[in-house]
Amino acid sequence: DIQMTQSPSSLSASGGDRVTITCRASQNISSYLNWYQQKPGKAPKLLIYAASSLQSGVPSRFSGSGSGTDFTLTISSLQPEDFAIYYCQQSYSTPWTFGQGTKVEIK
């Protein structure tokens, strides 16, 4: 199985900050990397697919980059509604696996 490792596991940031979350795959997954946002008690929401494509309706302050084994999710200017848990997920090879999550908290 492909292991997905996110870092950091949590971070504290202020509104307006630039935030970067990294995700590393245990083997090459090309660009089959997706990012989701989850708020308490809610279903995950797709933000970025295929490593760098912005899902329709998602604000442009979210961006993704990377290929192969190393990937990054960037929030260019953190907004109050962005405080949540973020997960990466590989859809390259079953079983499709998720990272452990990164909790973005208010500083």
Add this chain to the structure above:
Amino acid sequence: EVQLVESGGGLVQPGGSLRLSCAASGLTFRFYWMSWVRQAPGKGLEWVANINQDGSGKYYVDSVKGRFTISRDNAKNSMYLQMNSLRAEDTAVYYCARGGRYCSSTSCAAFDIWGQGTMVTVSS
């Protein structure tokens, strides 16, 4: 409005069975691969199973193989998860999620639409 709605969750004893349903509306259900993803209380996300458009291809995470069966009825715009021999570690919120249209047996697009989830609790 595009929507997925899960139902069928509840409290069941270890070794028992439960059948989850996922009803789709506002989307051309038969065009897409579909999946079940679960989340144990306070934990991360785990993909459980997926099924291709006509139901001929079904894939499972190892921990549920032989116990869970995924199926779909395109005429009813619905997907199902039959869960047998349930264990305490199966306790989770179960989400149905839409995958891509053009997937292989191993790789696929992201989950772009999710249901609200249904809670399954396995406890005596």
